[in-house]
Amino acid sequence: MYPAPFQYHRAKTVDEAVGLLAGIGEGARVLAGGQSLLAILKLRFDEPTDLVDIGRIANLDQIDDAGEVINIGALATHNRIGASAIAEAIPIVSDCANGIADNQVRNLGTIGGSVASGDPSCDWPTLLHTLDGEILCQGPDGARTLDINGFVEDLYQTALKPAEIITGLRFKKPAAGSGGAYCTFKRCAPAYPTIAVGVQLTIRNGQVDSSRIALGSAGLTPIRASAAEAELTGGSLGADEINKAAEAAVAAADPYDDRRGSAEFKRQLIATLTKRAIAIAQRRAGGETVKNSPEYY
Amino acid sequence: MNDRILITVTVNGAPHEREVEPRLLLVQFIREELGLTGTHIGCDTSYCGACTVLLNDLPIKSCTMLAVQADGYEVRTVEGLEKDGKLHAVQDAFSEHHALQCGYCTPGMLMSACHLLETNARPTDLEIRKSIQGNLCRCTGYSNIIKAIASAADKIQEVSGQEVAGGNPV
Ligand SMILES: Cc1cc2nc3c(=O)[nH]c(=O)nc-3n(C[C@H](O)[C@H](O)[C@H](O)COP(=O)(O)OP(=O)(O)OC[C@H]3O[C@@H](n4cnc5c(N)ncnc54)[C@H](O)[C@@H]3O)c2cc1C
Ligand code: FES
Ligand code: FES
Numbered sequence: 001m002y003p004a005p006f007q008y009h010r011a012k013t014v015d016e017a018v019g020l021l022a023g024i025g026e027g028a029r030v031l032a033g034g035q036s037l038l039a040i041l042k043l044r045f046d047e048p049t050d051l052v053d054i055g056r057i058a059n060l061d062q063i064d065d066a067g068e069v070i071n072i073g074a075l076a077t078h079n080r081i082g083a084s085a086i087a088e089a090i091p092i093v094s095d096c097a098n099g100i101a102d103n104q105v106r107n108l109g110t111i112g113g114s115v116a117s118g119d120p121s122c123d124w125p126t127l128l129h130t131l132d133g134e135i136l137c138q139g140p141d142g143a144r145t146l147d148i149n150g151f152v153e154d155l156y157q158t159a160l161k162p163a164e165i166i167t168g169l170r171f172k173k174p175a176a177g178s179g180g181a182y183c184t185f186k187r188c189a190p191a192y193p194t195i196a197v198g199v200q201l202t203i204r205n206g207q208v209d210s211s212r213i214a215l216g217s218a219g220l221t222p223i224r225a226s227a228a229e230a231e232l233t234g235g236s237l238g239a240d241e242i243n244k245a246a247e248a249a250v251a252a253a254d255p256y257d258d259r260r261g262s263a264e265f266k267r268q269l270i271a272t273l274t275k276r277a278i279a280i281a282q283r284r285a286g287g288e289t290v291k292n293s294p295e296y297y
Numbered sequence: 298m299n300d301r302i303l304i305t306v307t308v309n310g311a312p313h314e315r316e317v318e319p320r321l322l323l324v325q326f327i328r329e330e331l332g333l334t335g336t337h338i339g340c341d342t343s344y345c346g347a348c349t350v351l352l353n354d355l356p357i358k359s360c361t362m363l364a365v366q367a368d369g370y371e372v373r374t375v376e377g378l379e380k381d382g383k384l385h386a387v388q389d390a391f392s393e394h395h396a397l398q399c400g401y402c403t404p405g406m407l408m409s410a411c412h413l414l415e416t417n418a419r420p421t422d423l424e425i426r427k428s429i430q431g432n433l434c435r436c437t438g439y440s441n442i443i444k445a446i447a448s449a450a451d452k453i454q455e456v457s458g459q460e461v462a463g464g465n466p467v
Contacts, residue, residue, distance in 0.1 A: 001341050002320055002321075002322075003320045004320070005318065005319075005320055006319060006320060007300060007319065008302060008319030008363075008365050010365075031363075031366075034361060034362055034363065034366065035343065035361060038322075038343075038361045038362070038363070039342060039343060039361065041320075042341070042342070051319065053365070053366065055366060079355075101431070102346070102430045102431025102432075103356055103409065103412075103427075103428065103430065103431050104343075104346060104349055104356045104357050104358045104409075104431045105343065105358070105361075105431065107352075107355040107356060107357050108357050108358075108361070108362065188430075189430035189431060190343070190344045190345075190346070190430070190431050190433075191344075
């Protein structure tokens with residue numbers, strides 16, 4: 001299948017990319033790894049006049065974990081993040097990066113593209129909700145930093161302004177005593193999750209100091225399940241609290257019937273995966289090493 | 298509109314310069330421009346992995362990459378596995394263990410398997426399975442493919458330090 005014809009531009013710098021996008025206007029699209037965009041172009045769901053390839057902008061794929069905040073360049077691929085020191089140190093990052101699609105897709109797909117696509121099935125936005133992340137952008141009016149909350153406004157729609165690109169993502173290193181897990185259920189490796197649940201807990205003296213729970217593929221945008229978090233915070237992760245949190249997560253979701261499953265099936269998955277992610281997060285918060293990878297049908 | 302672009306892609310060690318339409322996919326460049334039809338198009342939607350090639354030594358799906366994105370890069374395809382008339386150890390193992398039936402998925406399987414063995418000389422069963430999670434086979438049921446990759450790993454280990462049966466240093 002051929003995409004409709006377009007002009008191709010390869011940007012060498014962020015400024016050049018923004019300049020090209022602003023100059024061309026409405027018909028221009030950013031091309032990063034192409035793992036979402038090319039499928040859309042081949043099916044001709046979109047017919048841009050121009051593609052601005054940012055894939056070779058130098059130093060936009062760096063992963064910096066020197067300080068208290070972890071910075072990941074927009075062009076870091078899923079596989080590079082999955083094999084990095086931060087994935088080693090923060091297991092929820094490894095869960096997410098290594099659970100995306102298959103080896104081939106992970107070698108090209110980027111974290112910036114995953115966030116920019118505004119796709120509720122993409123895992124990075126859900127993970128960034130779990131880790132309270134921020135998005136670094138640059139556009140014709142300069143640079144700005146956006147909160148992940150509210151960034152995905154609607155299905156495939158983000159808060160990015162015209163000609164604005166994502167340059168990086170960042171989140172605070174989880175505190176000592178904090179543990180997280182990202183659990184997904186999928187048809188097979190080269191498929192988006194049917195449901196994804198991210199949980200990050202900080203536990204002190206057996207008590208939950210803070211908790212974050214986010215859901216992917218559970219509605220038109222990634223969903224932060226604040227009511228579910230409230231069920232856990234201040235408690236001691238008793239069975240009753242965990243059940244209530246799972247129920248609240250289901251209530252926060254708005255799943256729909258599709259090829260991956262019925263809305264009812266997805267609700268059950270949300271409950272199951274929320275409990276599973278809480279259990280793994282709790283063990284990891286206690287210093288245990290717990291393996292976690294996607295589960296398939 | 299749609300100006301052609303001059304690109305150079307090194308395929309199996311040989312540089313190829315062509316003027317291409319930006320919308321040309323890498324798999325079409327390989328098959329139609331260069332005539333290397335060993336790389337197959339199965340689904341054309343990035344699910345099946347039949348089109349898997351190595352780009353700068355990493356497996357990717359060539360139906361989901363533009364040829365212009367590979368400009369200046371190195372591509373390896375199934376045609377590059379055989380050296381001096383001898384099959385690569387992985388090819389030999391696929392033949393020996395009946396790891397193919399119709400053969401449609403095989404070029405992609407071989408490239409994923411090669412990448413695994415180039416980066417992990419002693420893969421576990423799980424690592425072998427994970428390495429082909431993006432390669433669909435509708436015939437074999439995978440068991441013989443997994444056996445073949447494990448046996449190729451053993452073969453390469455046996456002759457490590459020397460040239461392997463396929464003549465390919467690994
Ligand atoms: C078979 C298959 C299975 C997959 N399974 C999963 C999965 O399980 N989980 C998952 O999370 N993802 C999955 N994906 C999607 C994959 O993660 C993509 O890599 C990712 O969604 C997009 O990243 P990209 O670099 O390829 O972006 P592209 O495809 O190049 O771009 C995607 C969109 O974002 C825009 N864009 C890209 N980068 C930027 C930027 N820096 N600034 C502004 N806009 C930008 C583009 O214009 C485009 O609209 C799958 C993809 C395939 C093909
Ligand atoms: S043809 Fe490329 S993945 Fe199926
Ligand atoms: S041998 Fe027929 S698809 Fe694999």
